[in-house]
Amino acid sequence: MKSFLREPLLHFLLLGVALFVAYSLMRGSGSGEPGKIIVTQGQIENLAGGFAKTWQRPPTAEELSGLVNDHLREEVYYREALAMGMDKDDTVIRRRLRQKMEFVTEDIAAQVQPTDDELSAYLQAHADAFRTRQLFTFSQVYLSPERHGQHLAGDAAQMLTQLNQAGSNVDASTLGDPLMLEHAFADVAGSEVASQFGDKFAANLAELAPGQWQGPIESGYGMHLVFVNERTPGILPALAEVHDAVLREWTNSRRLETNEKFYQELLRHYRVTIEQPLSVAEPKKLAVTQ
Numbered sequence: 001m002k003s004f005l006r007e008p009l010l011h012f013l014l015l016g017v018a019l020f021v022a023y024s025l026m027r028g029s030g031s032g033e034p035g036k037i038i039v040t041q042g043q044i045e046n047l048a049g050g051f052a053k054t055w056q057r058p059p060t061a062e063e064l065s066g067l068v069n070d071h072l073r074e075e076v077y078y079r080e081a082l083a084m085g086m087d088k089d090d091t092v093i094r095r096r097l098r099q100k101m102e103f104v105t106e107d108i109a110a111q112v113q114p115t116d117d118e119l120s121a122y123l124q125a126h127a128d129a130f131r132t133r134q135l136f137t138f139s140q141v142y143l144s145p146e147r148h149g150q151h152l153a154g155d156a157a158q159m160l161t162q163l164n165q166a167g168s169n170v171d172a173s174t175l176g177d178p179l180m181l182e183h184a185f186a187d188v189a190g191s192e193v194a195s196q197f198g199d200k201f202a203a204n205l206a207e208l209a210p211g212q213w214q215g216p217i218e219s220g221y222g223m224h225l226v227f228v229n230e231r232t233p234g235i236l237p238a239l240a241e242v243h244d245a246v247l248r249e250w251t252n253s254r255r256l257e258t259n260e261k262f263y264q265e266l267l268r269h270y271r272v273t274i275e276q277p278l279s280v281a282e283p284k285k286l287a288v289t290q
Contacts, residue, residue: 037075039068047071105262106255114250120239122250127236130245133189135232136205140183141176141225143216152223156216160225163213172227179221187232197221206231 047067051059059067087093114122123130141159148155163170172183181196194202201219208214208228216223239246 037072037079039072039075043071044068102259105259110251110255112254114247114254116239119243119246119250122253123236123239123242123246126249129249130242131234131236133191134206134234135187135189135230136193137186137188137229137231138205139172139185139227139229140181141172142179142181142221143223143225144177144179145222147177153216156223156225160213160215163225163227176225177222181221197224 044064048059048064051063051067081087141163143152143156143159145152159175163175185193190202190206193205197205197219201217201224204217205226205228208217208226208231210228210231213225213227215225217226218224
């Protein structure tokens with residue numbers, strides 16, 4: 001039964017029914033007869049219900065009369081605006097109608113609840129979005145291109161040799177050139193490294209093996225010699241740990257997928273011609289005549 005409820009054909013059938021009902025409600029009872037407006041008991045109850053939801057109390061008889069009169073005014077203006085063609089070629093109205101159509105498909109998509117197996121499959125397929133952050137513990141010695149000039153490469157190689165001879169116990173803060181950044185970082189996320197040193201530095205840092213001084217590595221400031229103490233890789237958590245986040249992303253993905261499928265189904269009923277814009281066509285004509 002659950003698999004049947006997930007069938008796209010059923011979704012489109014439900015969409016069709018929903019659209020028919022919505023269309024009937026928007027037209028209102030009696031709107032099919034020109035010059036006749038009927039404010040039904042159901043519409044009055046809806047007006048009263050909306051008032052009560054907003055003000056946390058039912059409307060008085062005078063307030064309800066005002067609501068009905070305002071509804072009547074809206075209906076009259078609505079019909080006259082349609083009769084005068086004011087809805088034609090109006091960007092705001094077009095966008096609003098498109099939005100309402102998409103709301104209908106989203107309501108249908110929201111009725112389908114995924115199983116844990118489906119969420120697990122989604123988690124595996126989109127692992128990068130849910131993986132925990134990669135963490136770095138490292139030290140760095142900065143070498144300024146302005147201070148070292150043409151000797152930068154040679155000075156970096158010489159200092160790298162000295163650092164590796166000293167090992168991991170060296171105090172990086174006593175070496176290199178001044179920089180308004182820390183010399184040692186503990187359990188820092190890759191995104192934070194990128195924000196401080198730049199994407200290129202962060203990408204190179206992720207490739208370094210822990211346990212020795214390496215470099216030089218370029219950043220937005222200059223060159224760095226780096227000792228990686230530890231690199232903690234990001235892990236994919238169990239579904240139970242990120243269930244709500246996965247459900248939220250699955251639901252959004254399902255909504256977009258349903259909207260696209262419904263749109264493509266509607267599009268099949270149209271014969272579309274897309275003319276070439278004049279700004280694109282003109283250079284070709286000019287090229288031929290020259």
